[in-house]
Amino acid sequence: MIRWFAFFVLLALPTWAEEVVLGLSQDEVAITTSFDGSEILIFGAVKREAPIPEGELGVIVTISGPPEPVTVRRKERRFGIWINADAVEIDGAPSYYAVATSAPMDEVLGIRDNLQHKVSIPSMLNSVGAPETVLDASTFVAALIRINTNAGTYQVLEDQVVVDQDTLFRTRIRLPAALTEGVYETRIFLTREGQVVSSYETAIDVRKVGLERWLFALSRENPFWYGIMSLAIAIIAGWGASAAFSLLRN
Incomplete structure (x- = not known):
């Protein structure tokens, strides 16, 4: 009985058989006194053992810098002066994060898979330590995203991954000059109908x-x-x- 149940479950699952084959223009970045940023070329192909499935192929590339705790404070004007009021701690916020997609995010990735794999910027941020008096902790996370986006350390690059013939893909991601030393995790996701069908992870080493x-x-x-x-x-x-x-x- 259990064997038949497992058999029917497997039949109900998507039969996509696609795998990422990845390449990087460089897997090391050297920070010198004259360092003003670096551009990384990420390219790859889709390996298949069956004909190309129906549905549009989506490709997502993320680069995440070393995580660090961040405290976001809100200033309020009291008695004529500006003082720090509420504060929210964000545990393990990436020092740098970029996500590039082959189409708009909501078209290539569903909400469930986004939360599961923590692909978008809001989904990979965790807010902890919010006191009970802070009822709008999510606004602190939004403020951190806005600040880092304006500084260029958080990037959303929609429609920046080029996909050729549903097989080859490539994108360029610019790393800013103000990089934190450490390992930058790089992930590639293949999606069909908003579901992740394959993923690949590698790393870029950034050192002074x-x-x-x-x-x-x-x-x-x-x-x-x-x-x-x-x-x-x-x-x-x-x-x-x-x-x-x-x-x-x-």
Whole structure:
């Protein structure tokens, strides 16, 4: 009885047999003192063992930076001054997040699969620590999304994934200059009729190198000597500017 039940369940499931074969233009990003951002080319193909299924193929690409806790505060004017009022903690908000799609989001991905795989920006953010007095915690999440979107660290790139002949796909995603060091998780989803039929995960390693890496390590491992060096550089720079100004006056 159980075997027949499992058999009929399998018959009821979608019979899509598609798999992502992915490529990256680079899987490492080096942050130097002159780093002003980097553009990543993500391309791939759909591997099949059967004819192309009916229905439009959707492709979604996401890149997520290292998560970090964020506290969003709301300011209110009281007694003539602006003060911090309510606050909501957002646990594990990505320092960077981009989602690129081959069509509008609501056309390529259904609500259930979006929540399950945490694809869109609102679905992958978790608000915790909201006090009982805060009845509109969702507005704090919306504020964080708006701030990071304006800063370019959160990006929604609809219709930016090019799909050729239901088999090949490609997109370009621009990483901003202000990147947090760490591993950037990259996910690719194939969808049919709003359902995820295949997914693939890889990673892009973002690291400081050269002088930038040395200064970062010094500030963390030897903060005292880092402060002394910074003070010495400031004194030398001030003295040099003063000497140059004196020469120009003479």
